Amino acid sequence: MKVLVVGANGQIGKHLVTFIQESENVEAKAMIRKEEQASFFKELGAETVVVDLEDDIETIAKATEGVDAVVFTAGSGPHTGPDKTVMIDLDGAVKTIEASKAAGVNRYVMISSFDTTREAIQSAPESFAPYVVAKHYADVWLRDTDLDYTIIHPGRLNNEDGTGQVEAASTVERGEIPREDVARVILASLEDQTTIGKEFQVVAGDKSVQDAIQSL
Amino acid sequence: MKVLVVGANGQIGKHLVTFIQESENVEAKAMIRKEEQASFFKELGAETVVVDLEDDIETIAKATEGVDAVVFTAGSGPHTGPDKTVMIDLDGAVKTIEASKAAGVNRYVMISSFDTTREAIQSAPESFAPYVVAKHYADVWLRDTDLDYTIIHPGRLNNEDGTGQVEAASTVERGEIPREDVARVILASLEDQTTIGKEFQVVAGDKSVQDAIQSL
Numbered sequence: 001m002k003v004l005v006v007g008a009n010g011q012i013g014k015h016l017v018t019f020i021q022e023s024e025n026v027e028a029k030a031m032i033r034k035e036e037q038a039s040f041f042k043e044l045g046a047e048t049v050v051v052d053l054e055d056d057i058e059t060i061a062k063a064t065e066g067v068d069a070v071v072f073t074a075g076s077g078p079h080t081g082p083d084k085t086v087m088i089d090l091d092g093a094v095k096t097i098e099a100s101k102a103a104g105v106n107r108y109v110m111i112s113s114f115d116t117t118r119e120a121i122q123s124a125p126e127s128f129a130p131y132v133v134a135k136h137y138a139d140v141w142l143r144d145t146d147l148d149y150t151i152i153h154p155g156r157l158n159n160e161d162g163t164g165q166v167e168a169a170s171t172v173e174r175g176e177i178p179r180e181d182v183a184r185v186i187l188a189s190l191e192d193q194t195t196i197g198k199e200f201q202v203v204a205g206d207k208s209v210q211d212a213i214q215s216l
Numbered sequence: 217m218k219v220l221v222v223g224a225n226g227q228i229g230k231h232l233v234t235f236i237q238e239s240e241n242v243e244a245k246a247m248i249r250k251e252e253q254a255s256f257f258k259e260l261g262a263e264t265v266v267v268d269l270e271d272d273i274e275t276i277a278k279a280t281e282g283v284d285a286v287v288f289t290a291g292s293g294p295h296t297g298p299d300k301t302v303m304i305d306l307d308g309a310v311k312t313i314e315a316s317k318a319a320g321v322n323r324y325v326m327i328s329s330f331d332t333t334r335e336a337i338q339s340a341p342e343s344f345a346p347y348v349v350a351k352h353y354a355d356v357w358l359r360d361t362d363l364d365y366t367i368i369h370p371g372r373l374n375n376e377d378g379t380g381q382v383e384a385a386s387t388v389e390r391g392e393i394p395r396e397d398v399a400r401v402i403l404a405s406l407e408d409q410t411t412i413g414k415e416f417q418v419v420a421g422d423k424s425v426q427d428a429i430q431s432l
Contacts, residue, residue, distance in 0.1 A: 056338045083298040086346035090353070091337065121307065122272050130302035137306070137353055 003190060004029045004067040004105075006053070006096050007074025008046075009037045011159065012111065015183035016073060017046050023187060029067055053092030060099035069107035069190055070100045082130040089131060093138035097145060107196075108147045109189055111182070112139050114155050114174065114201060139199075150189045151199030154182045167205025168212040175203035184209045219406060220245045220283040220321075222269070222312050223290025224262075225253045227375065228327065231399035232289060233262050239403065245283055269308030276315035285323035285406055286316045298346040305347060309354035313361060323412075324363045325405055327398070328355050330371050330390065330417060355415075366405045367415030370398045383421025384428040391419035400425045 003020060007013045008030035020028040021044040030041040030048045038048045049063040053074055064070060072093055076084035093110070100108050113135040124132045142149050155175045162180030185202050188209045189195040200216055207215070219236060223229045224246030236244040237260040246257040246264045254264045265279040269290055280286060288309055292300035309326070316324050329336075329351040340348045358365050371391045378396030401418050404425045405411040416432055423431070 057334070081298065082302055083343075083346045086298055086302055086349050091349045118273070127299075130299045133302050133307045 001026045001068045001190065002029055002066070003027070003069045003071055004031055004049075004064055006031045006070060006072045008032055008041060008048075010073060010075060012073045012157075012179045012182050012186075014040065015162075015180045016071065016186055017041055017044060019183055019187050021046055023191075026187065026190065029063075031063055053088050053095065057095050057098045057102060060095050061102040064096070064099045064103035064105055067103075067105055069109065070096060070105055071109045071111070071186055071190070072096050073111040073186070075111070076131075085131050085134045090134035090138050094141050097138075097142055097147065100147060101145065106146075106148045107190070108142065108145075108149045109186055110139065110142055110149060110151045111186065112151050112153045112199070114153050116153070148196040149199075150195040150197075152182070152185060152189065153199065153201040154185070155201065155203035157182065163204065164209055165204065165206050166202050166209055166212045167207060168200045168202040168216060170200055172201045172203055172205075177203045181209070185213065188213045217242045217285060217406065218245055218263075218283045219243070219285045219287055220247055220265075220280055222247045222286060222288045224248050224257060224264075226289060226291060228289045228373075228395045228398050228402075230256065231378075231396045232287065232402055233257055233260060235399055235403050237262055239407075242403065242406065245279075247279055269304050269311065271311075273311050273314045273318060276311050277318040280312070280315045280319035280321055283319075283321055285325065286312060286321055287325045287327070287402055287406070288312055289327040289402070291327075292347075301347050301350045306350035306354050310357050313354075313358055313363065316363060317361065322362075322364045323406070324358065324361075324365045325402055326355065326358055326365060326367045327402065328367050328369045328415070330369050332369070364412040365415075366411040366413075368398070368401060368405065369415065369417040370401070371417065371419035373398065379420065380425055381420065381422055382418050382425055382428045383423060384416045384418040384432060386416055388417045388419055388421075393419045397425070401429065404429045 009032045017028045020026045028046040030046050041048045051063045076088040116136040116139050121132050155177045160178045162178045225248045233244045236242045244262040257264045267279045292304040332352040332355050337348050371393045376394045378394045
């Protein structure tokens with residue numbers, strides 16, 4: 001299985017491409033914004049493709065052709081300006097969804113925010129709300145497609161070493177999770193067809209990633 | 217017919233409530249953000265309701281109950297920050313659409329931007345693109361409902377006196393239009409059932425508003 005990792009040069013993305021390249025049956029195609037980001041991925045033996053999420057759907061679809069799955073882990077992040085939130089977290093995400101459809105790639109894994117419900121929008125602090133709105137509409141767009149999607153809602157991200165131990169369910173108590181473990185959860189979701197059509201929150205916990213995913 | 221005017225205190229909104237109150241068969245309910253904005257509308261004999269577009273759908277639905285149509289002419293405008301673009305032009309619009317459904321109000325007239333197509337997003341200047349994205353997704357959301365909608369795409373707005381003469385069609389050449397004439401076009405659309413399910417661009421031209429609307 002070949003996986004296009006959108007946002008490969010992000011912190012989760014780099015962990016993910018590393019895990020994918022170490023795995024037996026999966027290989028990564030790293031979608032990056034600048035050619036100078038390529039060396040990290042080339043050293044891992046991963047293919048790279050240079051595309052900007054502000055490019056059009058046709059360009060993104062061309063990068064998507066020939067893979068078996070797309071993972072969206074790009075993010076302007078909640079701390080960039082809301083202009084990039086609109087262009088990347090919402091419109092960039094939707095363009096990769098449309099590009100997947102155009103390229104005939106049915107499997108799509110979205111890295112969302114912990115809670116993108118209407119209630120979460122209403123209760124979000126003012127500075128964070130536009131990010132929640134953007135992620136909300138991207139998730140809605142994906143649910144509305146016929147793609148074999150999985151939507152992962154990780155808790156508050158940190159850069160601690162991963163433990164490989166998580167808790168995952170439709171809703172879990174708010175908590176943190178190392179980015180490294182989010183990357184493990186993504187790979188496990190790609191490798192487990194039972195995650196298709198599901199979405200779940202995930203935080204640090206006491207189950208192995210595989211067990212947590214299987215018991216969803 | 218009673219019409220909830222969302223964004224009544226905006227420049228188009230004030231013209232619209234004025235025209236509505238002068239008309240025979242229509243009356244306005246002005247949705248405003250602050251009580252101190254009410255006097256303008258009370259002098260016109262229009263009902264007012266104080267609701268913020270960042271309130272929740274239930275609150276907006278309550279303001280929507282009992283009217284026959286909703287007009288969305290609120291706008292953070294392209295010159296406010298992109299955070300408000302997300303919260304008002306996208307999420308605020310969607311919440312009024314959902315509120316209309318919840319309140320059982322089937323008629324909905326959206327004042328969109330001149331061109332909200334995918335192509336317009338791709339070709340927009342960087343500072344304007346988030347606004348086009350927000351209006352794009354609000355329009356998509358509306359088209360996807362069963363509401364009796366009309367989507368109006370006015371050209372570049374100016375504050376000249378209206379002439380009552382416009383050009384309207386699915387696509388017209390880019391041009392300007394006085395806000396006063398946009399308000400006339402909205403009222404004419406509300407009064408002409410043949411505009412249901414249609415969307416059109418409109419700029420200054422040489423047809424009467426009624427003729428232009430009828431020949432769509």
